[in-house]
Amino acid sequence: MTCLDAQTKIIAYIEGGMDKDTRIDFLKHIRSCDDCREELDIYYNMIEGMRQMDSNMPISRDFSAELNMRIDKELRQSRKKKEFFRYSIVIIIFGVLGFAIIGYINFLNILYSDEQNKIKEAQGEYYYSDYFDDVLFEPENRLLNININVDTTEEKSFYAKVREYNAVSNLH
Numbered sequence: 001m002t003c004l005d006a007q008t009k010i011i012a013y014i015e016g017g018m019d020k021d022t023r024i025d026f027l028k029h030i031r032s033c034d035d036c037r038e039e040l041d042i043y044y045n046m047i048e049g050m051r052q053m054d055s056n057m058p059i060s061r062d063f064s065a066e067l068n069m070r071i072d073k074e075l076r077q078s079r080k081k082k083e084f085f086r087y088s089i090v091i092i093i094f095g096v097l098g099f100a101i102i103g104y105i106n107f108l109n110i111l112y113s114d115e116q117n118k119i120k121e122a123q124g125e126y127y128y129s130d131y132f133d134d135v136l137f138e139p140e141n142r143l144l145n146i147n148i149n150v151d152t153t154e155e156k157s158f159y160a161k162v163r164e165y166n167a168v169s170n171l172h
């Protein structure tokens with residue numbers, strides 16, 4: 001915004017007749033330009049002073065300080081809105097990413113079980129999934145089962161039989 005732009009908007013600003021974006025541009029210019037800032041100060045003093053005289057209010061306030069506070073407040077509000085907007089975007093992006101990752105993992109799971117089903121089908125009609133699924137798809141569990149199922153009583157009875165046999169042969 002140029003000085004000319006800013007100076008034609010001074011009265012509109014003081015009377016509050018300005019859209020938000022223009023007001024922020026205007027205030028940023030006022031903050032960085034001493035000439036326009038002084039001009040705004042003069043007009044503000046004049047217009048506010050006249051308004052207060054018209055309404056028979058005691059004119060004892062510091063208009064310049066009041067104007068400063070008003071500018072600070074309006075710039076702060078616009079910054080807060082901008083930050084809130086930025087945080088919202090970040091949160092939305094993370095949310096979308098999260099859903100995408102969960103969706104992708106589900107998709108991989110579906111692909112995997114699909115593949116397993118195709119492998120099973122490929123085994124043909126003589127394939128007995130009840131018997132061989134464990135061996136084909138969970139060989140580690142199968143090994144574990146084998147280890148657990150090792151029966152030591154059979155071994156004992158075998159030696160017992162040998163001892164019995166020996167005992168019988170010794171009788172002869």
Ligand SMILES: [Zn+2]
Nearest residue numbers: 003033035036
């Ligand atoms: Zn200026």
